[in-house]
Amino acid sequence: MLGDSLSEGVGDRVDGAWRGWAALLADGLAPDGEETAFLNLAVSGALSGDVAGEQARRALAFRPHLASVVVGVNDTLRRTFDIALLARRLDRVCGDLDALGAVLLTACLPDPGRMLGLPPPLARPLARRQRSVNAVVHALSARYGAVHLHLADRAWTDDRTLWSADRLHPSERGHRAVAAGFHRLLADRGLAHGAPPAPDPDRPPTRAGSLLWLATAGTGWVLRRSRDLLPQLLLLAAAELRHRADGTGTGPLDAHADDALAAALASVTANRASAHRTGTNRTAVPGTAWAAAPRSASRTTPTTG
DSSP, X not given: OEESHHHHTTTOEXXXXXXXXXXXXXXXXXXXXXXXXXXXXXXXXXXXXXXXXXXXXXXXXXXXXXXXXXXXXXXXXXXXOOHHXXXXXXXXXXXXXXXXXXXXXXXXXXXXXXXXXXXXXXXXXXXXXXXXXXXXHHHHHHHHTOEEEETTSHHHHTOGGGBOTTSSSBOHHHHHHHHHHHHHHHHHXXXXXXXXXXXXXXXXXXXXXXXHHIIIIIHHHHHHHHHHHHHHHHHHHHHHHHHHHTTOXXXXXXXXXXXXXXXXXXXXXXXXXXXXXXXXXXOXXXXXXXXXXXXXXXXXXXXXX
């Protein structure tokens, strides 16, 4: 598994450690009585650069049959956000894993501004960034025939039982839902042979437990991100208000984000063509690495759900 806190399992603590959707999914990949070799490289706070660096190096050495790459939200929360750089990093990761024969697992994610309920001037810049990240992930998922889960859909984001008190990380029920979603898609490809994870939590959350989580891990996570992003986010919010005040609305800002995304996707396409001419394979994605069931023969279209 390659990625950040989502894939590390934050929000689903068992015996003092994070478990999460990837471990739940791994338990249902092999037939009963057989084991799945599982390596979780995801780390809370990881950026696309972390995934493309040390995490990818270790994942490639592991030579997984399945590899989850789910990352990008932390990039949107940095003042250094660069959609073109993120696209190139993810394309490289995916390409290298695909060249090994790994089946890729990817997911698009909800924008943190909406999940946190930020006011529109603060939420819109984050929404633009996350939409761009999701567009890159969709493009790479289609290119590499990834198993893709749509976690940005309202069916996921509007169900508060699926989310921890911080509204940014899944609850245990949410991690189980993510694992079940991927299990269904993998079973459709003949890559999941065990039972899917049960939907109900082993330990139903209590209000006291949720408040403790929010006051410790959840609040700390938000504060760490805010120290980096907050000054620039205020500048972005000022730009939103300025455009609204002068009557231009959000159109120019939306157009700028669309142009940056188009250039990022064009750059990735050009890199892909160059790699093909030189006989090398370049690819990437965000998230998790397993050694598991055999690779599917069909790689032409993504499986989504």
